[in-house]
Amino acid sequence: MTLESSHPSLYGAVTILVCLLFLNGWLKKPRDPRQPKQVPATIPIPFFGHIIGLLIWRNHYYTKVSQQWNLPIISLAIFGAKVYVSRSPELLYSVQRQPKSLSFWYFEAHFTALLGGLSKAGSDGCFRGVRPESIDDCPLIDCLKGVKAAVSSQGDLERMSQVALDTLHKGVHRFMQEKSGPIDLEAWIKREIMLATTDAVYGARNPFRDPAIVEGFWNFTDGALFVALPRILPRILAPKAVAGREAVFRAIEQYYESDGLQDASQLARARYSILTQSGMSVQDTARAECVFGIALNGNTAPTAFWVVWHIFSDAVVLARIRKELEKFVSTELNGKQGVQTLTLDLRGVKENQYLQSVIQETLRYRARGTGPRMVLEDVTLSGDDCEYLLEKDSTLILAHEGMHYNKAVWGTDAESFVSDRFLPGDKAPPTAFRGFGGGANLCPGKSFAMSEIASLVAMLVTQADMEAVGGWNEPGRDASNMARENPPPLRKVMVNVAPRVGMEDVVWKYVL
Numbered sequence: 001m002t003l004e005s006s007h008p009s010l011y012g013a014v015t016i017l018v019c020l021l022f023l024n025g026w027l028k029k030p031r032d033p034r035q036p037k038q039v040p041a042t043i044p045i046p047f048f049g050h051i052i053g054l055l056i057w058r059n060h061y062y063t064k065v066s067q068q069w070n071l072p073i074i075s076l077a078i079f080g081a082k083v084y085v086s087r088s089p090e091l092l093y094s095v096q097r098q099p100k101s102l103s104f105w106y107f108e109a110h111f112t113a114l115l116g117g118l119s120k121a122g123s124d125g126c127f128r129g130v131r132p133e134s135i136d137d138c139p140l141i142d143c144l145k146g147v148k149a150a151v152s153s154q155g156d157l158e159r160m161s162q163v164a165l166d167t168l169h170k171g172v173h174r175f176m177q178e179k180s181g182p183i184d185l186e187a188w189i190k191r192e193i194m195l196a197t198t199d200a201v202y203g204a205r206n207p208f209r210d211p212a213i214v215e216g217f218w219n220f221t222d223g224a225l226f227v228a229l230p231r232i233l234p235r236i237l238a239p240k241a242v243a244g245r246e247a248v249f250r251a252i253e254q255y256y257e258s259d260g261l262q263d264a265s266q267l268a269r270a271r272y273s274i275l276t277q278s279g280m281s282v283q284d285t286a287r288a289e290c291v292f293g294i295a296l297n298g299n300t301a302p303t304a305f306w307v308v309w310h311i312f313s314d315a316v317v318l319a320r321i322r323k324e325l326e327k328f329v330s331t332e333l334n335g336k337q338g339v340q341t342l343t344l345d346l347r348g349v350k351e352n353q354y355l356q357s358v359i360q361e362t363l364r365y366r367a368r369g370t371g372p373r374m375v376l377e378d379v380t381l382s383g384d385d386c387e388y389l390l391e392k393d394s395t396l397i398l399a400h401e402g403m404h405y406n407k408a409v410w411g412t413d414a415e416s417f418v419s420d421r422f423l424p425g426d427k428a429p430p431t432a433f434r435g436f437g438g439g440a441n442l443c444p445g446k447s448f449a450m451s452e453i454a455s456l457v458a459m460l461v462t463q464a465d466m467e468a469v470g471g472w473n474e475p476g477r478d479a480s481n482m483a484r485e486n487p488p489p490l491r492k493v494m495v496n497v498a499p500r501v502g503m504e505d506v507v508w509k510y511v512l
């Protein structure tokens with residue numbers, strides 16, 4: 001006979017007593033003075049204030065609330081859970097020294113399992129070795145090492161960049177021939193960048209060459225937060241996103257089964273072999289690859305869009321970029337027809353400090369993402385003359401926009417776009433720029449993405465004159481998807497494109 005069945009009221013009284021004792025102990029627990037200050041919500045509504053703030057402003061809420069308190073780190077209590085928010089580059093050295101205790105990989109494992117819809121065994125595989133005390137191999141970290149090696153200059157970076165360049169060149173050629181009226185600039189860049197990136201990664205049998213798979217992928221990505229909900233909820237709340245994921249998953253599975261990896265990059269082959277050799281089934285590997293697509297495709301296209309927008313919307317920046325690129329152009333006259341061929345050396349372009357500065361400033365100015373870290377054990381963070389204790393099982397949010405708009409770090413113009421901010425000279429501390437994250441979690445795709453964006457920009461500024469319909473007005477940011485580092489524009493930017501005046505008959509060649 002159980003306590004409950006023997007006497008329900010006794011059972012109730014004991015439960016209440018235990019709860020009261022627990023609550024009493026919890027309330028009396030002395031608060032360590034090194035804990036970050038717990039701050040109230042910007043909207044003063046008890047219990048729900050922070051959640052409402054996040055629903056309204058999304059990641060921008062972290063910037064708002066941390067600017068309001070102007071401390072290196074603060075703590076938000078959200079339904080009993082602690083969420084620390086930092087916009088201090090000074091504390092980042094400490095954060096980056098403890099990647100296993102302040103774990104990005106924990107979230108990566110969680111989201112790969114949930115978003116991908118992995119089996120129980122596949123999910124367990126994602127979490128293996130993630131905890132700081134674990135001595136097991138960690139397939140997730142091994143995979144990251146494989147990706148880093150593949151996309152390095154000793155690996156496949158040069159070949160991947162060449163494939164991406166060839167695909168982009170064809171896309172720009174079609175763009176220049178476009179006669180059917182204004183083009184949606186963001187949609188065009190998104191399509192071409194995704195094609196170029198996935199051609200570079202998956203090779204001749206790239207499953208993302210199918211427009212239906214691309215559409216499914218974006219449905220999945222845009223509904224990702226709903227797909228991460230438990231059990232039946234994703235199918236009820238986000239059926240399009242779930243259907244999109246399943247279509248992408250099946251296409252990748254089929255790609256694996258039909259030997260698509262044979263002519264793929266080292267990156268795709270490394271991920272497949274590391275995950276399957278760790279014991280993951282081919283099905284779960286295809287599901288994990290579908291989620292990896294978010295890192296692969298989610299940020300390069302919006303970044304490229306904003307870089308193009310900042311260049312073409314400012315005549316001074318455009319003229320300066322064109323002048324900088326002239327240094328890398330060589331001319332040759334084709335004998336018979338007298339056609340001029342101009343060759344642009346993209347190796348020089350990619351190293352050009354002004355173009356690099358424009359891209360980095362775009363990443364700084366447009367960042368809305370966060371670096372989430374799960375606190376897997378009690379951790380101390382120290383800065384110049386401060387020390388903080390972060391408690392196990394809480395979450396740390398590195399608020400990228402908050403860091404990038406920190407006037408104490410970047411100066412009074414922190415909230416403006418300054419194209420030459422990143423030229424060599426007096427600089428903000430290296431940790432202050434979070435465009436590609438940092439430390440052990442520094443984005444492994446950084447060099448490839450920078451090269452791809454530089455190639456696209458070089459082709460457009462050398463060949464095209466572009467006018468936005470109604471003028472280059474700020475289109476705003478669609479920050480609804482909190483998983484994105486750089487949100488896409490809120491309003492469409494429609495452009496008319498034409499060959500540059502005086503260069504209509506020139507043939508352009510691009511070499512890497």
Ligand code: HEM
Nearest residue numbers: 144295296299300303371435436437438441443444445449
């Ligand atoms: C402009 C384009 C891109 C931007 C802005 C970007 C940005 C980022 C950021 C902010 C992080 C988080 C780092 C942290 O929290 O410390 C990250 C991580 C990551 N990125 Fe990128 N990324 C881009 C392109 C790519 C590409 C093309 C790939 C694939 C080749 C890629 C693969 C990854 C991976 C695998 C991680 C997780 C790293 C880890 O496990 O520690 N990213 N990226």
